[in-house]
Amino acid sequence: MAAVFVLFLPILANAGLNSGCYACHGEKKFPGGYVDETLYSRSVHGQFSCSTCHVNITAFPHGTPRRVNCMLCHLTGTGGAPRTPALQYELSVHGTAVREGLAAAPHCQTCHGSHDILPPGDPHSRIYRKNIPRLCSRCHKAQYERYKKSIHARALFEMGMERAAVCYDCHEEHRVPNVTSPKWMLWLIGKCGSCHKRELATYRQTYHGQVTRLGYTTVAKCPDCHGAHGILPPSDPGSTLSQKNRLHTCRKCHPGASGGFTTYYAHPDDRDRRRYPQLYYTWLAMTILIVAVFAFFVVHTFLWAYRTLRERLKRKGE
Amino acid sequence: MAEAAYVRRFNPYHRVLHIIMATSFLGSVITGMPLRYSDTPWAPWLMRALGGYEQAGYIHRICAAVTFGYFFSHLIFAAYYIAFVKKFRFRIFGPESMVPRLKDLKDVYGSFRWFLGLGPRPEFDRWTYWEKFDYWAVFWGVGVIGLSGLCLWFPAFFGRFLPGWAFNVAAIVHSDEALLAAGFIFMIHFFNTHMRPEKFPMDTVIFTGRVPIDEFRRERPLEYGRLVREGRLARLKTGPPPNWLLCLAVPYGALLVVTGLLLLVLILLGMLVY
Structure with missing residues (x-):
């Protein structure tokens, strides 16, 4: 119980503190970055305080925030954050490219967004099934152009086949091998x-x-x-x-x-x-041939073995 | 009389040909069966042990070339034997020929009667019916597996005049006929010639060419009687196989038989998993 309390401490401690942040960041024209309070509160992280993710913002006024590191929770599983996707991402071509310093390589936020993260089942989510091709096309344009005309895209977007393949079905979501x-x-x-x-x-x-x-x-x-x-x-x-x-x-x-x-x-x-x-008829003919040959010779072999052994026993008995 | 205790049954050409045939057959089966049973746990392992599917494919095709080699070599030898050795006086339906005759059918019937204790064992001549079956099964097998295998080996050439489904048919025939051949050799041929109680564990006559005269008289009384009548037996009498020959023949024969039986186990496993 104590452990759980400690885990959620940042959230609880900062409850209500978000209102302070919105004083500036709730203004659409605020040069430091606008955050839509309604959108954020509806997002999967909506119950967390700003500083849960923006960990270096502890006082006001504050300097430039560091890029949010999702791994702080997701790699460790803090507060029940799903770990598997994070682990898979780290081993993927995307995660590897980021570690190797490729500027265009995607971080979590690149695909998931930041203040507007919605569950994948929500049609407004960036990672909603039908939104995936557009999402990936931001970097993989040529592949998207071809996919757009494919039978998979037509099945998904025109024929209403929800299971038709999108990028991540084959490229394995976070794994991206x-x-x-x-x-x-x-x-x-x-x-x-x-x-x-x-x-x-x-x-x-x-x-x-x-x-x-x-x-x-x-x-x-x-x-x-x-x-x-x-x-x-x-x-x-x-x-x-x-x-x-x-x-x-x-x-x-x-x-x-x-x-x-x-x-x-x-x-x-x-x-x-x-x-x-x-x-079919080739298979049938071959099967009949195989069964016939083995049926005959297996019977032949067993009877032969039986007769030979019996004769031996008889000879021994004499 | 120890020197004359044996009779020569196979000449060196046939003995060498059988070794080549047995070796290339096992090579073909080992390299082919992992494909047929690719869904079994042993198949990927065996394929790796063979050096990968490409190398296994090379071994498979070398064995195929050897098979065509001994097949045509035998045809040429048979033609040479009939024309020059026998001067066209070879009796195609005679007792020394592999060609089936009415007596073989009677022997099958007589054998089943003997198995069931209803009559005496039939008396055999130079070739028993199961030996003839082995012989013609190779003819049929090499023909069917060989032709279908050539289609699969040179698809570009055959595809010029064969429709695509012919290759599907070739694949089915090649694989099924291979199963038939392997199953037949490793179960039936092995039992008939090596594993049955009189011969167990191995009949070395195909390697040494020599059979003890008592065994010969007992097993092939008709041939024995014929040879005696025609005065040919004396020329065929020989001593026991030399030790060096046995030292080569027994381990190699054992290797062939054991490998075949292991493959049989793998095939049976494959059929059960499938």
Whole structure:
């Protein structure tokens, strides 16, 4: 109990003190920075005093505040602040870039905002699902331009499919691993498959899917054929897998690819008689052959072993 | 009489060919099965042990080249044997031929009767029906796995005149036929020739070429009688295999059999996990 009290001490001690801050910062034209009191009080941190985050502001008048360090609470879990995102961020390309001094690299505030942080489920939140592409586009403009035209964007914004992929589904929110990391490339296959279940299952039946499952990345993975940000259904002429572009896509890995490549099923299902009759009957014939051969010879072998052992026992008995 | 206690059954060419075949077959299975069973815990481990999928692929294709090599070598040898050694007097449906005949069907029937205690054991000649099955299974297997494997090896070439689904079919056939071949060799062939109580743990005749004359008379009475009648037995009589040959044959044979049985365990695990 005492510990909890101590944790919340700054908040309690400064309760009511915010009104003092708003005396200046509540003025829209205040050159030191305007804070909308209503917005702030509605934000997830709205119950905290200003100095909870602005830790170097202890008296009035005050000098230039330091950049707020969210990690003070979020890396330590102070007051129940979620730690996992902070830890993940520190290891991400974003967190690494900040530590390495890249000026454009995003801090927490870059994505989450500061005085107006709303929970991710709130449509007004910067990190609301549908707002994510715009948010990331502030730095990743080229990727956004391609994403905007993709089937994922169309599904999300035009067809009302709430689960359609946005940036952080594939790039893992706070984790944001390096896109050249083999671990991430292999993880991503499963991620695509978490929505495209059938496609993943059938991909695993091919050489591509087997080699990647064994942990190697140098064969075709989802984005190698389908593209990444600008992904389109193969029926779309602009798709990397449209009849026009298909062979070109195969040739990225198979330089000599010939016409037959364009009609190869990269997602075959040999149990689907209606869609893939050739594969179904091949599978059926092979299965019958295997079962027949083994059924005959396993019976043959067991009976043979039985007879030989019996004869041996008989001979021993004599 | 110790010097004459053995009969020569296989010539050096066939013995060497069998070693090459067995080795390349195991090489193909070891490097191929981790793909078929890539969802098992042992598959990534085995693939790493083989030096990664690319290196395993090279080993796989070297074994494939060796397979085509012994396959055509055998065809050439068979043609040479029929034309020059036998001067076209080789009886294709005779007792020395691998070609199945009516007697083989009768032997299958007779064997089942014997298994069930309903009759005597059939008398065999030079090749039993299960040996003929082994032989033709290799023909069929090399044909099917070889052709489908070539499609998958040279897709750019075959894709010029084959539709894409042919490669899907090739992949299914290649993998399923490989399972059939591996399962058959490691379970049925191993039992029939090595593991059954009379032979356990290993029949070295395929490595040494020599079989003890008593065993030969007991196992292949028809061939024995024929050889005696035709006066050919004396020429085939030989001494026991030299020690150096046994010292090579037994460990290598054991290595092949043990590796095969381990692979069989992995395959069965894969089928249960799958």
